[in-house]
Amino acid sequence: MRDYQYSSSGDSMRHTYNTKITGAISGHFLIDLYTPILPVILPLLIVNLGLSYFLAGLVVTVFNVVSSVTQPFIGLYGDRTGKWVSVPFCVLIGSVGISLSVLANNYLIVLFLVGGAAVGHALFHPSAMALVHKLSPPAKKGLYNSIFTTSGSISYSLGPMIAGFFITFGGLPSVAWMMVPGIVGAAWIYRNDRRTGTVEPIKKEPVEKKQVHGKYWWIPAGLVVTVCALRAWAYVGVITYLPTLLLLWNQGIDTFTVSVIITAMLFTGVFGQVAGGYLSDRFGRKKVLVLGFLCAIPCFCLIFLTTGWTMYAGIMLYAFFASFCYVASVTMTQDLLPGSVGFASGLTLGLSMGIGGVGAALIGWVADVMGSLPDAMFLLIIPTILCPILALFIKYSDKPAAVAEE
Template sequence: MGQLPGLIPLIRAIAHVIEMLYQKLQYFQEGITITENVNKKLTGVITGHFLIDLYTPILPIILPLLIDTMGLSYFLAGLIVTAFNVVSSVTQPFVGLYSDKTGWRASVPLCVLIGSTGICLTVFTKSYLVLLMMVMGAAIGHALFHPSAMDLVYRLSSPVKRGMYTSIFTTSGSISYSLGPFIAGVLIEFAGLPSIIWMVIPGIIGAAWIYRNDIRYLNKEVFEKPVRTVKSQLAEKKKFWWIPAGLVVVICSLRAWAYMGLITYLPTLLTLEHREFDTVTTSFIVTIMLFFGVAGQIAGGYFSDRYGRKLMLVLGLLCAVPLFALIFLADGWLMYFGIMMYSFFACFCYVTSVTMTQELLPGNVAFASGLILGLCMGIGGVGAAIIGWAADVMGSLSDAMFLLIIPTMLCPILAVFVRYPAEN
């Protein structure tokens, strides 16, 4: 019994070690759970981006049919795309700014549902005004989705993998954006314009799956808005490069004007003016063009990490100029080469410009994303209506589209003057 008091400290020490091991094991298990939740959440956001961007390029494919069946002018046809892009662009920066300040985020599955149904239902209306309302409703779904989703990707991915997840996120949308025209073209060719409604099925099923995924893998500790972290970042980085960021936005807007103008009117140009392409062939050409754009995004992101963002921005925009001219000055395979390679280099600097704007505006990731993904695309949509008006006045869609070489030439010139802090 005399040895018992000496055993008490030993028992306490062993109990303490067991308790520590238990805590470590519990922490490890919680870490696995948190990592699983993050990965599942990222998967849901990336899937949502794939689905919601599947529907945007449907509009240019159905424009020739709307022009024919509804008797629309080029201006009114272009105004449909403009309405979508303007509503989306005006809304996105404000959504991003509100998200940065309050931590509020739009529901990913709800945005996917609104975006898919709004576009697909447009084929059932004979009223131009109702059609515009449906398109603008779908645009609101897109506007709510992109800043919130981009903010989630930025915060949930670790710094060493942030670029990779950002690239996966943007590329997922670009791939679906490329597939959309071909799927729509095949449906229209074999089942008519109303068959577009069948494309709503992936949106509905996907929204339901993402909603179930969000509920199942929700973890408040993981997804809580790190307001203090944002404030500390602002305290450390008080200098906002507003002028360079604004110049990048201007460049991206000019690039979007030319790129969106080509995407919007290329099906109409090939179908109505050349009159040698059917809907399937035209949609296939647009799809291949957009896939070249996806390849350009991946290549641009890789080379910008290796050789510098500003250099790749200037190089990509510079190479796009002669290729754009080739589309309208050449025929046959040379014209196709111009279309594909222009898309490659026009998208070469896309991911780079998003990252540059985020870094130039520290602590405002969602706002910066809203500027590039929203405002710039909206300006591109306005440019599409302007080109449609010019085509009505000039009597030639091809001549009006060739005017887009002006903003294309301005882009590399302005890019030279971007002051990027990482290179100073």
């Protein structure tokens, strides 16, 4: 582990900071490239290893639980000690683990490799986010954080299409070649870290003594996290099983086409994320949260109650509105837990996604029991409907940022 520290000592030091920030942003692009590969390879693992829907979903569950549930605790430890795991190490094990899982002919080995990759993801995100936050110029922290987040969202969208390309032209084992960018990128980031060396310390920013909003501050914060978890349950469940649904339950569609559909879906989610963040600043976060969830409900229904272009439109619109709420929910939790930004982010970005992964395995089990994957997936309408209902009860000062600053 190393201490990422900060000082302002001229152009040379600023160049050092920018180099390290670039490494963190590049690392985020690389490591998030591998996460969405799992849903694309699941249909082939089901066939090759003879897996049930539950065991297939458990692969995603293991990844999400290990990589996400641990993040709040890693963030809390880092916030208190200032010590973080090196970015290139996280990128290396995160990329290699996922890529090698396609070569395994044993289910337990697949779980081991995926779990190892998840460790890299769990350590990376709090470390890299802390690095970007501490080394960014005070006037540009929002900009740098936005670039960092978007870099991961873009690569997350590209991952399925790249994996689909390899599978189409080289079969499932060829996906292992995707480890090459991760290895090369980790080496490049490590080389730059070695050349720039360590950076000087900064005095810790004073934390406001008042760190809670009222006596029962944990109620609104807990409601936001609960809504995030329900959203993640539905969204992760759709992303996890949609490739299998399209490949095994629809005729005349191939792996590459499915991967393009998933990539388009995830890219639409990126646009939804940006739009939701912008509108939440202008009109209020709670309003955006409730509106996004309400719009997601009919879009979700289109996926399972229609066919053809209407179904595909439902997929894209659902991804847009499910992601539309993303930034608002994260920022609301940070506002409700001042002085614990790292912990708050870990709850919304980590813990909630881990719960979503557990939900994916549950949907797989239900599909095995019902004998129908589409019927089991449609049950995700329940958490989708609960989201706007619970969001209405969140006690939050919903003033637009522009008004609040006046």
